[in-house]
Amino acid sequence: MSQSSLDDDELFGEAANEMRTDVEESLAEARNALPAADSVWDVEADNTLGVLNSLKTALDVGDAExxxxxxxxxYTMGERADAFEDADDLAEEIETIADLIDDVDDAREQVGDLTATIPQLRSTLEEFEGEDGADAEADGDADAEAEA
Incomplete structure (x- = not known):
């Protein structure tokens, strides 16, 4: 084996290690960018809309994507170059984080839908309560006139 071939193999090995390290670091940064469990669970606000807005903010995946x-x-570059001896752990971690990001995004979207729906629902219920009160008042007036 020539010296050049030995140097190329050594350089390839270094590059493969650096690629794996880059994948691991990026996965760690993605993991760290995800919301903390407590920030999603412990929200404080004065009303339902405030809670929903706080929750929606807490469900932001930030730079995780x-x-x-x-x-x-x-990872793809390393796989195509056949640079990784065993990369099953990386593939599993990528899939796990991708699934978690999807779950958090789905939850954020659902909370966003509720955030848009709750004020309208409240308004509709207030109108209904107002109509109910007006009907009861009209019934009371009619009863008073009948007694007189």
Whole structure:
């Protein structure tokens, strides 16, 4: 084996290690960018809309998607170059984080829908209560006139 071939193998090995490290670092950054469990569970507000807005804010995945994309990019390059001896753990971690980001995004969307719906529902209920009160008042007036 020539010296050049030995150097190329050594360089390839270094590059493979650096790619794996890049994937691992990007996955760690994605994990860290996800919301903390307590920030989703413990929200404080004065009313339902405030709670929903706080929850929607807490469900922001931040830069997690960008970090996951970087991890996927380096992982794909490493896989295509056959640079990883065993990368099953990386593939599983990528899938786990991608699924979690999807779940958080879905929850955020549902909370957003509720945030848009609750004020209208409140308004409709207030109108209904007002009509109910007006009907009761009209019935009371009619009863008073009949007694007189």
């Amino acid at each position: 960008d970090h996951l994309r970087d991890a996927k990019k380096w």
